[in-house]
Amino acid sequence: MVSSDLAASRAQHRRTLESLSGLLLALFVAMISSTVVSTALPLIIGSLNGTQTQYTWVVTATLLTATATTPIWGKLADLFNKKTLVQIAIVIFVVGSMIAGFSQDAGQLIAARAFQGVGVGGLQALVQVVIAAIIAPRDRGKYNGYLGAVMAVATVGGPLLGGLIVDVSWLGWRWCFFVGVPIAAIAFVVLQRTLKLVTVRREDVHVDYLGAALIAAGVSVLLIWVSFVDNTFGWLSWETALMVGGGLVLLALAVLVETRVREPVVPLKIVVQRTPALAILASLAVGMAMFGGAVFLGQYFQIGRGYTPTEAGLLTMPMMAGVLVASTVSGRMISRSGRIKPYIVTGASVLVLGFLGLGMVDHDTSLVLVGIAMAVVGIGVGMTMQNLVLAVQNTVALKDLGAASASVTFFRSLGGTIGVSVLGAVLANRVASGMSEALHVPAGTSSTGDISALNLTALPPQVQTIVHTVYGDATAHIFLISAAVAVVGVIAALLLKPITLRTTIDLEKKEEKPVSDPVAG
Template identity: 70%
Template sequence: MTHRQVLEALSGLLLVLFVALISATVVSVALPQIIGALDGTQSQYTWVVTASLLASTASTPIWGKLADLFDKKLLLQISIVIFMLSSLACGLAQNTGQLIGFRAVQGLAMGAVQILAQVIVAAMISPRERGRYNGYLGAVMAVATVGGPLLGGLIADTSWLGWRWCFFIAVPFTVAAFALLAKTLRVPSVRRSDVSIDYWGATLIAAGVSVLLIWVTFVGNSFDWLSWQTAAMAGGGVLLLALAAWVESRVKEPVVPLHVIRRRTPALAILASLAVGMAMFGGSVFLGQYFQIGRGYTPTEAGLLTIPMMAGVLLSSTISGRMISRSGRTKPYILAGLAVLLLGFAGLATIDHETSIVLVSAYMLAVGVGVGLSMQNLVLVIQNTVPLREVGAASGAITFFRSLGGTIGVSVLGAVLANRVATSIAEGLARAGIPAGGGAAGGSLDIAALPEPVKTIVRAAYGDATGHIFLISAAIAAVGLVAAAFLRPARLRDSLDLPERPKQEEPVGV
């Protein structure tokens, strides 16, 4: 393909990638309004996010392997159609149960689009030329990350649009991307005969994690910690994950390459990345809710208030990337990033419904800087400490666990927030002498429909409870910092591959 043909095809790829990425962030700020309109609960709020994250995480490795077996262009077109239909279905959802189900389907398509776009770019463009085109992908990801919350807030605040257009807006863009790719994309179809797809591993991992997250959502509320439900769900989840580990140790091409993650450096980098994912995704998802429900800001204002964190990510990742390229050293930036991340979450752990917005913004900026300094550089550590033949598997593993960490973080922190809010509202209503029955209990997120005294109690409960979940995020970030401290210093490799060593790097704990 000529440069012009590549740009034409790339425009369609960038468009569909932008729509897929922005669909995740555009909903974050509008979620309080969406769940309130559908009369959902705090647990359902969490699962609207968790469902898409979990489906995307589990399916991404499978889509990558399918690209080696089938026509890449056809797979991308199928994923675009799935994404378009699921977006339309999300916008038409009549209750939170339907929305959660449709978001899971949307997550399958989001995972497909993100991995297939990278695979197709690699198939179209030579390694020598790939750097400048990957810059376009990075720019699209940055704009989607920063612009999503703002766009979601504007849509939710526009009376003649409303929150359903947060989902509907993806439809015309996906139709345009489909037509553009059908006309311009020409990818050679090279089928590998030696590819095996680990369906069982991905299914068991997703099932095991799902069962544990459902248990976390309901334990202590619908049933006790010591109960037959806990034994069945927690035990069943652990058993499924143990079975997944057994499968992964025996299949030819596992979703989680155990032979890679057993070694010290990859294991520590994955543990640190898991902590970053849990802290970042788990924390940021609830900031929009804090600003709207806890502080009374509109969705548009909430979107604007999240800018410091996004700006911190973009600036720190860009600047550190250039500095690492010059020095070849990664560990100092990772340690600094995780330390700043810990300080940022420690600051956010002190907020309540009356904290100065300037202070909250400063803490969010610190979290963003910490994520930008650590997240991608942990991938570099793995890529420069394993042989070239294992770079793909190791990179896929750290990305998988980071996304999985985000899924777990959202679910766990959401469950803690739901229980804390319920307790605080009950105590507040009791102090005010208001009966805690029916809608007055504040179980609904439709704050505008509540009586003024109850509204004040609910806002204070959400504003104060959010600080408690950030304390958990700070503890998780501390685990990541300890893991990173034990990483062996890794320099960016100048050679094509690692020199052969007399013996393999020892497993963790040996």
Template identity: 65%
Template sequence: MDHKHVLRALSGLLIVLFVAMISSTVVSVALPQIIGSLGGTQSQYTWVVTATLLASTASTPIWGKLADLFNKKLLLQIAIGIFVVASLGAGFAQNTPTLIGFRAVQGLGMGALQVLVQVILAAMISPKERGRYNGYLGAVMAVATVGGPLLGGAITDVDWLGWRWCFFIALPFTVVASVILARTLHLEDVRRPDTKVDYWGASLIAAGVSLLLLWVTFVDNDFAWISWQTGAMLAGTVVLLGAAVVVESKVSQPVIPLHVIKRRDPALAIVASLAVGMAMFGGAVFLGQYFQIGRGKSPTQAGLLTIPLMAGVLLASTVAGRLVSRTGKVKPFILAGTVILAGGFFGLATIDAHTSLVVVGAWMFLVGTGVGMSMQNLVLVLQNTVPLHELGAASGAITFFRSLGGTIGVSVLGAVLANSVSGRIADGLRKLGIDGAAGAAGGGSGTLDVKGMPAPVQAVVRGAYGDATGHIFLIAAFIALVGILAAAFLTPTTLRDSVDLAESAPAAVAPGTTTDGGTVPGGPPTDTAPSGGRGPDEGRAKTPVS
């Protein structure tokens, strides 16, 4: 596909990526009103978020592997259908259990759309040229992540729309994207008669990740960090994921290709992605809370105040993507991005309830710039090392680890924030001559109706949230240092010009090994063809898909 046709197909891909990303954040501001309208409980409140998170994260590597085995365009159309049906069901839900069920199904569609968009783009464009297009993906992800709460607040505040439109809003865009993709997306369909779906590996990975995320969700709320529940859930996670590793190491077509992710550069890219994922998700979540509770802003105002973060990602991802395509070098941009990211977090660690919003915005812009320079380029590092027939599994793996790292990071930082806020509120209330126990408990649960409190108590609560938020960003800064170390040890390589690894691989490669010396499990080499020779899929029946 030439540049003009790629741009046409890309417009549809960007739309579905946008609606998938924004659907995970648009309900965050509206959730209190949604649960109140449906008569739900606090436990159900949590599950509206958790169900989507579990389904999306656990299914991501599975969708990635399916993209290696089956028609990518057909899988994308199936994922869009799942997402549309689930969004309609959630919007029309009349009780909370129904809403939770459709949110879980929606999570399946969201996980599929996020990874399939990256896989399809990689199947059309070489890693070197992919840089500028990945910049567009990063920009869309940033706008959706940061703009979701703003859009949700605006929809909820409009009486003639209401919270149900938080689910309906994506539908017209999805229909438009489906029409565009049906007309413009043309991929070569490679028939693979040896296709085998690793059901055991997929089931073990999904079960292990789900158990881990359940522990992350409930620890420090429903039970203590050190408790029998923690021990049982972590032990179960280790057993399930350990069994998954054993299965993945033995099957011929694993869901997560261990021979890829255990190599140096892919492993380092995954470690760095964990840090960047935490920045992308955690930054939006806790900055929004800081502006609303710590600074007394409305949901819409809080969304507007996060624009510097979004602007940083938008600008940096676009510019860095074009420079990567022009130079073919990716490590300098990743390393610079992680350094800027850590610097921005160290700056945010100094904020309190009285810091100038201009200063806060400047530090947010640095965080956004760091995310924009590194997030999508880390995907390029992994994609550059694998042949076309493993592209889906590799892309799914790094997306999975980035999402998992962000989820765990948000939970841990949230627990630290809740404990810090509880202590500060209790101390502040005692100084006012009020028993601080109730205030501490309320601060930890995050269900305080600040506007309904007396002015002196409001000042205590806002001060507690405003001052405590800086501490969690200090933790985030130290985690970002891990990303710097991982980026520093990446191999300085030039991105290849070919879509498939086989087209540019050197001729002198030992049978049964990859171009970097890794072993190809389960059969003959797949990327040993010399440049211009027969590729791994040549000779198989190929049918163009319109």
């Protein structure tokens, strides 16, 4: 009897891994689309003669469209076949990647990355939704270890691959975008062969496109304002009043729409509950700190320290190793104990410490110290990112799983979008003032003429030295801001109720029924 149960358990585990294989490939291609560019981006923007603001928006554009479309994908997953939706997201991603690879200037690249982000948003949201639909929360922790491993391979291998591509003359930076195409095609085929899901379709289909559009528009207006304020126009100006006021009005309208539509893109009835609300707040803070801080590490090593893209990829490995180890180990420990809050609190606290360490770097800090700080950041990310999603998934019924999972991913991506934009604007302003001071030119004028400061090879040697120093010293400030934002995540994690993961796919029936006994409770 025992051997029969063991054989059945192994067979089920094998079937689950087969179903996961295509999903993990899809997640990998979504993640590598950003990591493969991270170390190559300074050279890409330099070769296109782009600015620091455009550097930021190449990242922000993808995050913004991924953020705006994530909840739509999540809602569609509650209405249509999840496997088909994942495959549609893969096709969109491939088309966006091809367009990005053929871009002729920074503006075209930003537009292509925005389109690519629609596919990335689908892959990020739908992989989580499908996994939640086929694996019970209590068992999901150990499978999150596989997710963590894929994330680690993408985050470790992506920067190295991107560095190698741009350092090999016969390839060139365009292959940073083309390289994901064959991987995406393989993921499409593997999904078709291995993933078997029942089609779920409701009669009253309604997707809140208006709410998603208003949220995206409101956030976009505010982020554009952040990118140009104190540079193109002042804090107290009609442009500031128009953009801030317009952005807030659009977001207020979005909230109004969300309270009235049948199928809100952000389900307020779910996100106002204590556990989802606090998990979302923590995800927002972690996303701001993690995306915002990590995006500029490749730039720090290349522009601030003078390393090649390949060397920069190697130097970011401590952070990726931290993500791999922490996500795998914490996932298995959570599955064993069923308790999740202690790991989230610990991870959020470690994240703060890591960013405080990075906040002390300058243009000649020991690489050993930088590596230790990055590893600590990676450990914090590995213990929080997936587990915050799991905490929310554990509190909702199967019918709300898509919307709930996508809501957490939405706010984490929103935090990342805001973080990259805000920290990029801070870095651009500090670099501009530092360059003006070092080269003794008036503030607000181009300190390197018509040549981008990121195009180091086209600058005179003495100017290159100044650029290294200014970028290396300015980067520490954005990591200190990341640490301050991450503190919010710690507070939210501490306020979470103790959570015991359930062992069933759906909530128990008694949990779904309202309590009628006046003595209960």
